[in-house]
Amino acid sequence: MNRGLLSVSHLQALPLSLTLLMFLVFPIAVIIIVSFWDYDSYQLIPGFILDNYQYLLTSSVTWQAYLNTFKYAISTWLITLVLGFSIAYYLAFHIRTTRMQTLLFMLCTIPFFTSNIIRMISWIPLLGRNGMVNSFLLSTGLIEQPLEFLLYSDFSIILAYVHLYTLFMVTPIFNTMMRIDRRLIEAARDAGAAPWQILLMVIVPLCKSGILIGSIFVLTMVMGDFVTVSIMGGGLHASVGLIIKNEISLLQYPAAAASAVVLLITVLIMLMVMFRLVDIRKEL
Amino acid sequence: MARTTGNRRPRSFYWLTALFALFMLFLYGPTLTIGILSFQGPNGGLTFPMNGVSLYWFHNLFTEQQVGDFGGSFTRSLLLGVGVMLCTTVFSLLAGFAYRRRFAGSNTLFYLTLASLIIPSILISLGIGLMFDRLGWAPHWYSSAFGAHLTWTLPFGLLIMFAVFNRFNPSFEAAARDLGASHWQTVRLIVLPLIAPSLLGVALFGLTLSYDEFARTLMVSGSFNTLPLELFGMTTNVTTPVLYALGTLTTVFSFAVITLIVVLMSVSRQRQQHH
């Protein structure tokens, strides 16, 4: 193995490294610097002040926003996990031909080709007071008043997240399931294990890496989101991402940068805990 | 529990089929709503009730809108998507090769790539925007937005390449070399054809992720909007079911493309079996 300072590998990794340096490392550095700057309503004032952080860490807005965001992240994670695992299990163990598996998988991806913005707008006619779901429920006589909580609520926000991100859970879990040696399951069954025992003691442990990768996707995407919260929450609800977005739109870049740094640290801590549990590189 | 042999389906199969069907209904709910509402009459709005039924909005899609420019922004998004797709494929492939050996800094680069994936998009957008601002550079959809999109697509590309090479059997290469093939010949004739389907996957990921990217583009697109930004900008005036018509057409188009790919794949598979 060539472990010199400049190997072929280094050359091969150069485009990736340069891109990340230019569009990831430098910008984050700029954010960190700017988070210590002062500002007024139209410009940045270079300096070194701690006000942005001081306000951020002592304000009830921050705590409330983090509370909301964690609530969304954890609910979405639980639902996508159960749903994603079931779907992946269905595709991996119940569908018998590769072609059918591919076909059903493709079927899952098609809605994602329509612009997210357009899909979001269409939730209103679906879930609204006079929307399809309410009309249907009213016509069947299941309810007498239209359900108000279907739209512009925590419910609708989490629903949209589940809609957007379940596939990110299905894919890695499905991937790991396909690599499980079927003889292990046969062996467990021959040894007299009940179906639920096989599921909990054989399949779930073997899917651990897929579950973790999916969880990382879902949790980080929900933590940083602002588009879904603002559209599905009808402006009544806020997440950390939305607060940052608001600060940016009001040109309060240093405040936004400070919030961003805190969010980044939060996400990184969450990930460090998860990476402890699995070596993502080996498990792909 | 599923039996991999025998034809009797366990009860769990039916439960899960029902669940899958419900999931499909849920996934396609918005798509269906869009589909129905895109046939609104000329005076219809974005919500129910339907105000007549017509093909008016499909026709309208190809005429000039009151605000915004589908043609220009679509072209920009497509060009950007194709550029990002090419770069993502090439960069990920190269990096994939790099990671087949150990090299100094490989861990740092790996975690940086992961960070790029999981850092909230709004942060990348803000960071690149501020950086360009401080350096006095003008942001453009083909420069700053291009970079912002790469920070989103490259991690997916690299992760897929890892998955590919982790499962790649090196004995093919060894055999080729034993037969006297040069390093380059081995790569070109053995490795690339074997991983071609996955590379196609990387390319498709690159294209679709870039085409629909919103948050990372928000502050870095320069004078002209990409399609998602344009759609968002259009909502500052009266938007019409023409948006839904656009959505329906994209869905139908992707359906057609995917069907075509599936058909082509099965045809080529049959041919291989014949020979």
Added chain:
Amino acid sequence: MTQQYDEATTPAAASAEADTSNSSLISRRSLIKGAGALSAVAVGSGAITGFPMIWAQNIKNVTLRQFGTGVSNLNDIAKKAKEDLGINLELTALDSDAVAQRAVTQPNSYDIADIEYWICKKVFPAGVMQPMNVERMKNFSKISPLFINGKLTPDSKIAQGTAPHTVGFVESADSKTFAKEPTQWMTLIPTIYNADTLGIRPDLVGRDITTWADIMDPAFKGKASILNIPAIGIMDAAMIAEAMGKVSYGDKGNMTKEEIDKTIGLLMEAKKASQFRAFWKSFDESVNLMASGEVVIQSMWSPAVAAVRSRGIACKYQPLKEGYRAWGGGLGLAKHLTGLELDAAYEYIDWYLSGWVGAYLNRQGYYSAAPETAKNFMSADEWGYWMEGKAAAGDILSPEGKVMEKAGAVRDGGSYAERMGHVACWNSVMDENKYMVRKWNEFIVS
């Protein structure tokens, strides 16, 4: 003006002038002609050639990049500018947040900024724009005094908030400080403005709405909405709080911290009681909320009301006893513009005031900054309906030629003078802006 246009409108205009008190006396014949002329303007704008003013020839094919919200970044305007001036106008429509952002942070990405006055108050001092020399504008004198000294008529009262004239002028060509009196250097040339009030679904509210306080009526629990753009939303909230008698303000446009606390406190209480269904941020959202019946009472823009109504859904732009909350926008020049491009920008902005665009905006339900030039491009019936509060003699068409109102309709809120004369405050940026935004965020997460 073309001959055909003149011939068609003159009789109608003449009879309208001859007897303003009783428009039913207008002869049937002139009515038909008037309606014909109207559709000629609305649909076949290409038919009107031979523009009376001769625009500079050397600016042909200069390209100018303009950005703003979708409200006024209309493709028809770019097309007409190409026709009349030969310049290529490249428009970018953004949401209102992105507008302020782009104006300040990417000054080289545009040549002309189409922004609101309260945004101008934030953007201009950043030094990214250059003021315009009014002596180069042939149509400067046609601009409504509202933008020059803040008074619609010599004896009207100046409204609170960031009134356009307070940020409309600077001391000199390279100054960044706003002038107290009109000078030769204008920051924005005003183009579009309006007075906002509450929009209601008359079929669903079930009672008369007379005051801003009505939005907090428990009867509308879960069916009300206000704007979620802090600088505008806080003014809505102030109108409401004042009308309810909960807060009395020294100056709504420049609140003290205590006044902000009280106002936001009131909003938070209402939010806890589930008074609001949603907050809207874009034109489109407000239209959808209303059209879908999610909301029956909300602060609203006049053209948004028209958009709901054009779908056959009852919607009313409801004048209130406390008056309106107004907003205004205009065109400003980027600092980097020089030479031929600068000349072209001047020509373009001057052209903007010369009437065609004004008439177009008037027909959408906004107001033109130079009303008298716009009048030349509207039929007497259109002028009567949109500006004078008269009953429409024929069908009123939108700029695209769709019927917006049937004959006999009277505009909600009445005439131009009636509406713009009752402005209580303008959208504003306060001294305590930073504090206000923080409190607003508190309200949103609560």
